[in-house]
Amino acid sequence: MTSVLLIAESDEHGQINQATLQAVTAATDLGEAEITVVIAGEAPGSASSLAVEKVVTISAIESADVGIYEQVTADLAALVSSTNPDVVIFGKTDFGSVVGARLAFRVDAAFASDCIDISGTGKPVSVTRPVYGGSALAEFEIASSPAIVTLRVGAFEPSTVTGSPAVESFSSGTTAEQCASVSGTVVEAREGVRLEDADFVVSGGRGLGGPEPFSVLADLADVLGGAVGASRAACDAGWIDHSHQVGLTGKSVSPDVYIAVGISGASQHMAGCSSSRAIVAINKDGDSNIFKEARFGVVGDWEKILPPFLATVRELKA
Ligand SMILES: Cc1cc2nc3c(=O)[nH]c(=O)nc-3n(C[C@H](O)[C@H](O)[C@H](O)COP(=O)(O)OP(=O)(O)OC[C@H]3O[C@@H](n4cnc5c(N)ncnc54)[C@H](O)[C@@H]3O)c2cc1C
Numbered sequence: 001m002t003s004v005l006l007i008a009e010s011d012e013h014g015q016i017n018q019a020t021l022q023a024v025t026a027a028t029d030l031g032e033a034e035i036t037v038v039i040a041g042e043a044p045g046s047a048s049s050l051a052v053e054k055v056v057t058i059s060a061i062e063s064a065d066v067g068i069y070e071q072v073t074a075d076l077a078a079l080v081s082s083t084n085p086d087v088v089i090f091g092k093t094d095f096g097s098v099v100g101a102r103l104a105f106r107v108d109a110a111f112a113s114d115c116i117d118i119s120g121t122g123k124p125v126s127v128t129r130p131v132y133g134g135s136a137l138a139e140f141e142i143a144s145s146p147a148i149v150t151l152r153v154g155a156f157e158p159s160t161v162t163g164s165p166a167v168e169s170f171s172s173g174t175t176a177e178q179c180a181s182v183s184g185t186v187v188e189a190r191e192g193v194r195l196e197d198a199d200f201v202v203s204g205g206r207g208l209g210g211p212e213p214f215s216v217l218a219d220l221a222d223v224l225g226g227a228v229g230a231s232r233a234a235c236d237a238g239w240i241d242h243s244h245q246v247g248l249t250g251k252s253v254s255p256d257v258y259i260a261v262g263i264s265g266a267s268q269h270m271a272g273c274s275s276s277r278a279i280v281a282i283n284k285d286g287d288s289n290i291f292k293e294a295r296f297g298v299v300g301d302w303e304k305i306l307p308p309f310l311a312t313v314r315e316l317k318a
Contacts, residue, residue, distance in 0.1 A: 002033045002122050005085040005146070007076065008047065009095055010039075016046045018197060019091025021158035023151050024050060026118050027089055028159065038079065040072045043167060051163035056170050069099050070176035077106040078172035085146045087118070087125050092150040092252065100150050110144040114252065116155040116275060125149075133248050134271030153196050154254025155275060188243055193227050195244065200226025201255045203246055203273070204234055207262020207283065207302065211239035217261060220310045223317055229253065229273070231263045247272035261302045265290030282306065 004027045011017040020037070027035045028051065035052040047055050058075040076099065080088060088103065090096030092114050104111035116137070117128035125147040131138040142149075195201065202221040204214055214228065221228045229246040230239070246253055248271040258276035262283065263269060270293055273279065281294035282302050291297045298305050 002030050002087060002120065002125070003083070003085045004030065004033050004035045005080065005083065005088045006035055006037045006052070007088065007090045007096065007099070008037050008039045009091060009093060010044055015044050016050065017091070017093075018158050019093055019096070019151075019153045021160075022153065022156040023089045023091055024052060024159035025156040026151055027052075027087075028161075029156075030087075030119065031121055036083070036085070037165070038076065038170075040075070048165065048167060049162045050165055051159060051161035052165050055165045055167045057167070058170050058172070069095070069102065070179060073099055073102045073106060074174050074176040075170070075172040076103050078174060079170055080107050080146060086123055088146045088148045089118075090148075090150045092152050096150045100148055104148040107146070107148075108144075109146050109148050110142045112140055112142060112147065112149045114152050115149050116152050118149060118151065123147075130271055130274070133267040134274050135267045152252050152254070152275065154252070192222065193225065195227040195229055195246075195251055196253060198225075198227035198253070199256045200224040200259070201229045201246070201253050201257075201273070201276070202226060202259045202261065203229035203231065203263060204240070204261050205231035205263030205269075206233040206237065207264075208234065208239070209262075213302070214240050216306055216310065220259070220306070220313065223310065223313050224257075226255065226257075229258075231266075231269050245272075260290055260294070261306060263290055264288050265293055
């Protein structure tokens with residue numbers, strides 16, 4: 001039996017987010033697992049139908065008074081000490097990456113980030129994660145207890161199974177020391193689907209030659225109901241905002257289809273998209289690395305390929 005603490009997050013509509021539902025699948029796949037979902041603040045309505053044993057709410061709500069993530073880390077550390085789980089799972093979101101690492105430090109446990117698989121009954125837990133910028137996958141056996149992991153968003157299907165967990169609250173009785181305060185919050189302007197949640201991603205690189213072609217990519221993404229991504233070279237050139245960057249130092253995406261236009265396929269870029277179900281490459285250099293990763297590829301100038309492709313997709317969708 002593996003005891004799992006799964007740290008949940010809400011989406012912009014106040015419901016349990018996709019990363020959490022995917023983590024429920026991963027935890028359930030462990031086999032004989034006793035899963036407790038932990039929610040900071042008030043539990044969303046959808047929490048009461050999760051297919052897990054228990055939902056525990058902790059009072060920690062981030063505010064300027066208690067500092068960024070400090071209270072939630074303190075409460076989780078107390079919960080881990082009192083429940084002694086085998087594994088603590090976060091989604092690899094901004095929240096999971098920051099709080100997971102802090103929690104591991106507080107409870108003196110191993111931390112494995114960006115895992116795409118997890119297995120094991122009880123201890124030790126084994127995880128698989130990309131290494132060397134996504135060029136290889138490594139398996140790690142985590143001997144420490146608990147094992148604290150973040151799971152790559154999109155690596156598991158979201159759980160659709162329903163249940164009726166017991167709902168409890170937990171209070172650590174501690175007030176975290178304030179070491180930072182929030183001086184302002186900027187909400188990223190976005191139209192349409194989030195890059196990390198998109199089933200179709202149309203990404204552009206240096207081969208586009210400038211910012212204007214990104215409007216063609218946006219048109220294609222729009223018709224497909226997807227989102228626009230970019231290589232770091234395109235973002236660094238100022239052609240598109242860094243919030244679109246895919247890769248090692250950008251976002252990780254796992255869409256059904258990833259269309260890479262004028263992108264060479266450097267390992268640091270592939271680290272963010274190699275778990276896509278199908279990669280389609282458009283590149284004028286047939287020896288480009290992207291073709292080693294792509295399921296479908298077109299060798300040629302994007303300017304000749306993309307407009308008729310867009311027109312055909314529009315026709316088929318009409
Ligand atoms: C620590 C570190 C972290 C990094 N993190 C990231 C990251 O998160 N994301 C990321 O993307 N990169 C990252 N990089 C950078 C990465 O190494 C590459 O430099 C970058 O991905 C290259 O971007 P690109 O493919 O757009 O450009 P290039 O490598 O210059 O490739 C451009 C491609 O466009 C093709 N092309 C040119 N003209 C056309 C045309 N008309 N039609 C079709 N194809 C054309 C060319 O054949 C070429 O293959 C990182 C690097 C380091 C060192």
